[in-house]
Every structure is written in C-alpha cells, then in structure tokens.
Amino acid sequence: MLRLIAALLIGVTLSVAPAYAATKVTVNGVPISDIEISQRTKLLSLEGGGGSSKAAMDQLINEQLQLQEAKKFNITITEQQVDDAFQQVSRNVKVSTDKLREILLSRGVSVDTMRARLRAALAWQQLSGIVVQSRVKVSDLELDKEASAALNTDTSYDYILKEILFISTTGNAAARTGQANAYRKAFTGCDSAVQLSLNYTDAAVREMGRRHATQLPDALAKELAGLNVGGITKPRVTEQGVSMLAVCAKNAARDTTFIKNKLRSQQGSEAMKAESEKYLQELKAKAKIVYS
Structure with missing residues (x-):
C-alpha cells in the first residue's frame, strides 16, 4: 500500500511540477511543454478528435498566439468566466460539473487542461468581436435575392x-x-x-x-x-x-424578413469563421515559433 501511495505521489508531482517538463516549442518566447502537449493529446482523444500529438501541439500554438494577441487589446478572462464556460460544457454533454471533472480525471486529463483551452477560446471570441467582425461584410442586395428565391x-x-x-x-x-x-x-x-x-x-x-x-x-x-x-x-x-x-x-404575404435574418446569420458565421482563420494565419506568419 505504501508503495502504491508513493507511486501515486510521484505521478502527481510529475504532472504539476514544471521542473520536470521539457520544452517542445516556444511561441514568441513562451514555452509549451511536453506535459502540456501530452495532456492536450488526451483531451483531444476524449473528444473524439484523433488525439495526435501534432494536432495537440498545433492547437496549443494557436491558442498561445490568440492569448498573446488578446493581451495586446487588454482582454482579460476571469476565473468566473472560465467557471461559467466549464459549466456550459457540462450542460452540453448532460452531466454535472463534478461528473465532468470525474470523466476528465479518469482519462488522465487535468481539469486545468480543459480550463486553459476554454480561457483561450473565450479570449479569441472577444478579440474576434473587436477585430474580425469589422472585416466581415454581408451584402444586403445578395441577401434580398437569395431570400426572395427561397420563398x-x-x-x-x-x-x-x-x-x-x-x-x-x-x-x-x-x-x-x-x-x-x-x-x-x-x-x-x-x-x-x-x-x-x-x-x-x-x-x-x-x-x-x-x-x-x-x-x-x-x-x-x-x-x-x-x-x-x-x-x-x-x-x-x-x-x-x-x-x-x-x-x-x-x-x-411574401415576407423575407425571417429568411434574410437566417441567411445573414449563416453567411455572417461563415464569413467570421473564414476571417478568423485568416487572422490567425496572419499572427502565425509574424510569430517566432521555435521547435526544440
């Protein structure tokens, strides 16, 4: 039993002590460790996203760029915002927050790993509202044509x-x-x-x-x-x-109001997604990313 407890304590120490983490990549001087990549890989696997270390590293690089850019705009995500986002995830999968934590831990995923991901997503969402949305233009004339054709x-x-x-x-x-x-x-x-x-x-x-x-x-x-x-x-x-x-x-009544609103939402979302990706690629092109 003592050996088992000792082994568990060693595992916990390794998972939280940065001294044992090896840097795999730096993004504008900010390190991303092998432990972070391993944790994110497990999270992606849990979500059904393949769980490859390359995908995990790419995601962490993107998020670091997003957080750094958000900081330039004085965007700060509070712990309460992250708590609320974590609770929303639990609602989406129809489990309690305690059960969600239990599921993560049972698959070897630290709760902080998901919280870090949520923090980056919230920061990028706010940043997109400031920067990306101003780049998106949806033509009212095209919306009128499409809405009329849909009737x-x-x-x-x-x-x-x-x-x-x-x-x-x-x-x-x-x-x-x-x-x-x-x-x-x-x-x-x-x-x-x-x-x-x-x-x-x-x-x-x-x-x-x-x-x-x-x-x-x-x-x-x-x-x-x-x-x-x-x-x-x-x-x-x-x-x-x-x-x-x-x-x-x-x-x-040939009213296109509701069709137009739906089309505007769809086209706006698609344009926002495309422009957001373009913005991220611009940040990546200017960034100093060094692999160890």
Whole structure:
C-alpha cells in the first residue's frame, strides 16, 4: 500500500511540477511543454478528435498566439468566466460539473487542461468581436435575392395561430394523441377553442399570435398552407405533449424578413469563421515559433 501511495505521489508531482517538463516549442518566447502537449493529446482523444500529438501541439500554438494577441487589446478572462464556460460544457454533454471533472480525471486529463483551452477560446471570441467582425461584410442586395428565391407557395403566408396542447407524461403520448384527434374532429374554429378544451384533462390553448410561414418548420408550413381559416393541423408529439395549431387568420404575404435574418446569420458565421482563420494565419506568419 505504501508503495502504491508513493507511486501515486510521484505521478502527481510529475504532472504539476514544471521542473520536470521539457520544452517542445516556444511561441514568441513562451514555452509549451511536453506535459502540456501530452495532456492536450488526451483531451483531444476524449473528444473524439484523433488525439495526435501534432494536432495537440498545433492547437496549443494557436491558442498561445490568440492569448498573446488578446493581451495586446487588454482582454482579460476571469476565473468566473472560465467557471461559467466549464459549466456550459457540462450542460452540453448532460452531466454535472463534478461528473465532468470525474470523466476528465479518469482519462488522465487535468481539469486545468480543459480550463486553459476554454480561457483561450473565450479570449479569441472577444478579440474576434473587436477585430474580425469589422472585416466581415454581408451584402444586403445578395441577401434580398437569395431570400426572395427561397420563398415558395408554402412559405408565402402570414398566420394568426393558436396552439392546442395536450400535456403528456412519459408513456401516455398515444392516449393523448387519441384525445387530440377527437378534439380535432370536433374543432369548429378558434373562437370555441378554449371552450372545447375544457372537455379534456390537461389540455391548454395558447395564443401564438402572428407567425409568418418562414418562421415555421418546413413540414408545418406546408401543412398550414393547405388549410383554410378555422382549420387545425394534425397532432404532433413534442417534448411538452401532443400539439396542434389552429389557423385563426391567414393572408398572402411574401415576407423575407425571417429568411434574410437566417441567411445573414449563416453567411455572417461563415464569413467570421473564414476571417478568423485568416487572422490567425496572419499572427502565425509574424510569430517566432521555435521547435526544440
């Protein structure tokens, strides 16, 4: 047992003591050690990214360049920001932060390794908002053309909608769907939607207000396009229960606002990504990177 404890203590010492780390590359004079590369390799492997030492080294070099450039703009990432980002990662993978730490440690990855990566990502995100975003231009004229071309007979309507929701718990979706179909068969229009819902347990009517077809999923927009005022869609199982939409008003409207916003977001994201990569390559070209 004493030998086992001693071995564990030696392992911990090696993992935290910089004196035992060998420098593999320097980025503008800042060293990156073999331990950092080994740790990042394990993290990449855990994420399913291949986990090669070259990929890990490249990533660490990029992050060091990003942090150094962020420092020039007086960008500082606090511990609380890193904590919040770590918590968001745990939410994304649907585990607690304690469980995420446990998973990392079980694969030989220091929590500080992930925190370092998150810190660099947050710094680069802020820096991109200052520098990169100003370089990105999205043409409104091109957006208008693409948005207009995207409209079709299913997406050229404006609606006033009500949602009828049959709240369901695990295992009773089929029964609730049957009740929703009975409601749908008896439905005579939006004015009596609430009154009709009183005949059912845990049935709610929600005002959705104005919705343009381009705001809705394609399949739903197509179904609504085939309905007249007073019509109601087929039941759909959702996370909350079994849902139907009632058409309270319907008007032809070739509104490209929502399509344009979506296109602007997509094109802006793609342009930001490309410009961000270009910016990083510019930093790399000017940097003094020395391999040991």
